[in-house]
Amino acid sequence: MIAPERSHEFGVPPLPRLSLVRGEGARFWDARGRSYVDLGASHGVGNLGACPPEVVRAITEQARELIHLGSGYANPVRTAFLERLLALLPASFSRVFLSNSGTEAVEAAIKIARSATGRTKVVAAMRGFHGRTMGSLSATWRRELREPFEPLVPGFVHVAFNDAAALEAAVDDSTALVLLEPVQGEGGVHVATAEFLERARSATERAGALLAFDEVQTGIARTGRLFAFERWGIVPDLLLLAKSLAGGVPIGATVTTNEVAGRFRGTHHSTFGGSPLACAAGLAALELTVRERLAERAERLGEVGRRALVSLPPERVRDVRGLGLLLGIELREKVAPYLAALQERGFLAIPAGATVLRLLPPLVISEPDWQAGLAAVQGVISGG
Numbered sequence: 020m021i022a023p024e025r026s027h028e029f030g031v032p033p034l035p036r037l038s039l040v041r042g043e044g045a046r047f048w049d050a051r052g053r054s055y056v057d058l059g060a061s062h063g064v065g066n067l068g069a070c071p072p073e074v075v076r077a078i079t080e081q082a083r084e085l086i087h088l089g090s091g092y093a094n095p096v097r098t099a100f101l102e103r104l105l106a107l108l109p110a111s112f113s114r115v116f117l118s119n120s121g122t123e124a125v126e127a128a129i130k131i132a133r134s135a136t137g138r139t140k141v142v143a144a145m146r147g148f149h150g151r152t153m154g155s156l157s158a159t160w161r162r163e164l165r166e167p168f169e170p171l172v173p174g175f176v177h178v179a180f181n182d183a184a185a186l187e188a189a190v191d192d193s194t195a196l197v198l199l200e201p202v203q204g205e206g207g208v209h210v211a212t213a214e215f216l217e218r219a220r221s222a223t224e225r226a227g228a229l230l231a232f233d234e235v236q237t238g239i240a241r242t243g244r245l246f247a248f249e250r251w252g253i254v255p256d257l258l259l260l261a262k263s264l265a266g267g268v269p270i271g272a273t274v275t276t277n278e279v280a281g282r283f284r285g286t287h288h289s290t291f292g293g294s295p296l297a298c299a300a301g302l303a304a305l306e307l308t309v310r311e312r313l314a315e316r317a318e319r320l321g322e323v324g325r326r327a328l329v330s331l332p333p334e335r336v337r338d339v340r341g342l343g344l345l346l347g348i349e350l351r352e353k354v355a356p357y358l359a360a361l362q363e364r365g366f367l368a369i370p371a372g373a374t375v376l377r378l379l380p381p382l383v384i385s386e387p388d389w390q391a392g393l394a395a396v397q398g399v400i401s402g403g
């Protein structure tokens with residue numbers, strides 16, 4: 020007899036929800052042994068799938084040595100992880116603040132930008148999502164996420180995503196930070212135009228403001244590049260990572276330059292940030308991502324997905340968009356019944372807002388599972 024589920028969240032849909040007990044690659048199993056294909060990568064955490072063996076091995080070995088260490092002490096695993104991460108990034112990046120989640124990576128960026136510039140204004144985008152703590156929530160767009168918690172942090176403004184003129188008009192000599200997702204994930208899978216990002220870069224440079232790319236969801240090979248910004252060749256001052264960075268172990272990283280770090284005044288710190296356990300996981304996850312060329316795989320399988328989805332019926336589907344293995348199918352009606360129908364067939368996809376069906380499978384998904392997932396999506400949307 021399985022005990023009734025106990026929720027640990029606030030304001031989420033009522034139980035019962037599907038209860039899963041085991042995972043491997045792009046598959047989950049329930050307690051009765053039924054398997055499900057994961058088309059949502061646990062909201063982007065599972066780029067390497069569930070329980071990637073290299074990460075399991077790394078954290079098992081690290082747990083025997085040292086799980087946690089205060090950041091007041093050096094640790095060779097932390098150093099190795101930071102060096103590996105920086106080696107994958109443009110040379111301008113040289114400093115990393117480690118935390119435990121995406122929202123903390125964003126909070127650190129806001130604090131660093133305010134402190135380094137001595138200014139307060141933050142320009143973010145409509146439909147953007149940056150987290151749910153008070154600073155990151157102030158940058159998040161959706162009214163229903165914000166309103167119950169107002170007043171939020173003052174100084175945040177939002178401009179229409181991909182409206183370069185509006186962004187330029189908003190960036191002035193009081194602006195500390197422009198905070199953007201290269202592909203808006205939670206907000207419905209909207210891809211930035213090159214022009215928008217280029218003009219964000221030049222506007223921030225002109226105004227003496229900093230530019231941050233929130234790659235919490237798009238980072239670590241998801242969009243067909245190791246980091247999405249590589250596609251446009253536009254390098255921000257701050258790069259924010261989390262989700263899959265440590266193969267499923269909680270982590271957040273705020274990466275910046277020596278120049279920005281040198282202007283930082285004050286202190287910022289996290290008790291758990293940079294633990295040897297998370298760093299061992301992160302090191303193993305980065306090695307695996309590079310060795311298995313997962314960015315190229317995401318690009319290729321993403322193309323397979325796009326080709327399969329173009330034939331979806333236009334009377335049900337408004338648009339299909341995305342980059343790599345971050346795909347959004349915008350429906351003409353609510354997405355929830357389609358997600359339920361997919362789950363019924365053994366496929367777990369996730370929404371991106373009320374009407375967008377989001378596909379972001381583990382990058383290690385087998386080709387047959389991906390093909391089967393795409394066929395199931397076609398089936399439920401076409402009514403087959």
Ligand SMILES: Cc1ncc(COP(=O)(O)O)c(C=O)c1O
Binds near residue numbers: 120123125148149
């Ligand atoms: C782009 C982006 N930024 C920040 C966050 C917040 O991350 P976390 O839930 O780890 O706090 C998310 C989570 O979905 C995200 O997609």
